[in-house]
Amino acid sequence: MSVIDSIRLEHEQAKLLRFIAAGSVDDGKSTLIGRLLHDSKSIFEDQLTSIERTSNKRGMEKVDLSLLTDGLQAEREQGITIDVAYRYFATPKRKFIIADTPGHEQYTRNMVTGASTANLAIVLIDARKGVLTQSRRHAYLASLVGIPHLVVAVNKMDLVEYSRDVFERICADFSAFSKDLPLRGIEYIPLSALAGDMVVERGDRLDWYKGKTLLDFLENVDIDHDWNTDDFRFPVQWVCRPQTEEMHDFRGYMGRVESGSIQKGDAVTVLPSGLTSRIKEILLHPDSFNETSVPQSVTLTIEDHLDISRGDMLVKTSEQPTVAKEFAAMVCWLAEQPLDPARKYIIKHTTRMLKGLISQIDYRVNINTLEREAADTLAMNEIARVSIKTQQFIVFDSYARNRITGSFIVIEEVTNNTVAAGMIC
Numbered sequence: 001m002s003v004i005d006s007i008r009l010e011h012e013q014a015k016l017l018r019f020i021a022a023g024s025v026d027d028g029k030s031t032l033i034g035r036l037l038h039d040s041k042s043i044f045e046d047q048l049t050s051i052e053r054t055s056n057k058r059g060m061e062k063v064d065l066s067l068l069t070d071g072l073q074a075e076r077e078q079g080i081t082i083d084v085a086y087r088y089f090a091t092p093k094r095k096f097i098i099a100d101t102p103g104h105e106q107y108t109r110n111m112v113t114g115a116s117t118a119n120l121a122i123v124l125i126d127a128r129k130g131v132l133t134q135s136r137r138h139a140y141l142a143s144l145v146g147i148p149h150l151v152v153a154v155n156k157m158d159l160v161e162y163s164r165d166v167f168e169r170i171c172a173d174f175s176a177f178s179k180d181l182p183l184r185g186i187e188y189i190p191l192s193a194l195a196g197d198m199v200v201e202r203g204d205r206l207d208w209y210k211g212k213t214l215l216d217f218l219e220n221v222d223i224d225h226d227w228n229t230d231d232f233r234f235p236v237q238w239v240c241r242p243q244t245e246e247m248h249d250f251r252g253y254m255g256r257v258e259s260g261s262i263q264k265g266d267a268v269t270v271l272p273s274g275l276t277s278r279i280k281e282i283l284l285h286p287d288s289f290n291e292t293s294v295p296q297s298v299t300l301t302i303e304d305h306l307d308i309s310r311g312d313m314l315v316k317t318s319e320q321p322t323v324a325k326e327f328a329a330m331v332c333w334l335a336e337q338p339l340d341p342a343r344k345y346i347i348k349h350t351t352r353m354l355k356g357l358i359s360q361i362d363y364r365v366n367i368n369t370l371e372r373e374a375a376d377t378l379a380m381n382e383i384a385r386v387s388i389k390t391q392q393f394i395v396f397d398s399y400a401r402n403r404i405t406g407s408f409i410v411i412e413e414v415t416n417n418t419v420a421a422g423m424i425c
């Protein structure tokens with residue numbers, strides 16, 4: 001194998017698909033994830049033995065695969081507890097991370113927080129029940145957080161005699177409802193998580209279905225174009241000014257390239273100040289500055305001495321974002337304490353903290369009917385379109401264009417709790 005081939009192979013192997021499975025209670029989410037792990041041989045043997053033991057103890061004939069995803073870890077993030085369990089598995093073709101969000105009423109906020117980095121969402125539908133209010137809610141939330149790919153998994157096909165008519169009716173219902181949502185592509189797959197049909201193996205009871213199995217689809221869906229590769233965005237995390245004599249002129253701007261790309265000599269603009277310069281060097285080994293290396297983390301130097309600090313954003317002069325003190329956003333309220341419109345909150349956006357006010361609630365979305373309602377405040381799990389005013393300028397793109405520079409969280413100053421997650425319109 002040539003060096004190029006081995007580099008290419010490494011690159012292919014590094015490809016990672018993040019997905020979430022959304023379903024109402026008892027639709028079979030845990031069974032499906034368990035089946036996926038089991039049939040793709042991703043479960044470690046010791047895990048399987050312990051599940052077999054538990055299933056036997058409970059007097060079950062078959063191994064209960066939902067036990068594989070039980071025991072959600074509570075995640076503590078800025079003071080709120082989010083029940084999202086991350087599960088990792090790999091096949092020779094791809095690596096996967098599943099964010100498993102529980103289906104109870106805290107669901108909305110869990111999904112909004114767990115799904116914001118997902119490439120794909122699986123919406124489970126019980127074949128006997130068809131498209132329910134909850135299925136609509138899941139599809140709406142997936143489109144709200146901008147998940148590029150959606151799989152509608154029509155589960156429990158064994159309970160409707162693997163009927164093609166039932167499957168096609170559900171597909172028609174779902175596509176009629178979802179045509180107004182900004183979803184890019186929807187894949188429909190009939191399956192039985194319990195019997196194992198069309199999850200990893202095709203089985204022989206769904207012969208009329210000619211599409212891919214779930215795993216085949218997950219392994220092959222094109223995710224290269226999911227992220228913004230056009231606009232160079234570099235929020236500055238740290239300004240590096242070594243105090244040694246030989247380097248006292250050095251100024252490096254450390255951070256993560258969140259999107260796009262840059263080359264030596266490219267014209268850059270520092271925002272919000274608007275000052276311009278050119279890239280002098282791109283240093284890819286931040287270790288030498290005692291900083292842990294994370295993917296895409298770099299240190300940039302520029303040709304001129306400009307006043308740049310943490311929270312500023314370097315962009316390519318030819319690819320400018322919006323700079324404003326007021327913007328519209330969709331927010332999901334996460335805190336138990338409702339929104340207080342009179343209160344100043346902290347808006348955390350990229351590497352910046354700004355003081356801001358939710359100056360107006362344009363409308364609240366009833367996530368069961370998707371209708372817009374008037375509202376004076378927001379309670380936990382509610383979603384609304386709001387206007388936000390900030391004291392200083394904020395540099396952003398719309399969330400539809402850039403999931404990093406288009407998203408923010410709202411923090412309550414006194415308690416330091418995260419109270420909302422937002423996506424800029």
Ligand SMILES: Nc1nc2c(ncn2[C@@H]2O[C@H](COP(=O)(O)OP(=O)(O)OP(=O)(O)O)[C@@H](O)[C@H]2O)c(=O)[nH]1
Nearest residue numbers: 024025026027028029030031066103156192193194
């Ligand atoms: N017949 C049949 N039963 C299934 C299938 N998938 C899941 N089930 C059963 O449906 C019930 C619920 O499955 P779970 O996987 O626990 O459902 P869930 O959606 O994860 O439910 P929660 O964890 O409570 O949110 C269990 O009794 C499963 O055995 C299927 O394809 N066919």
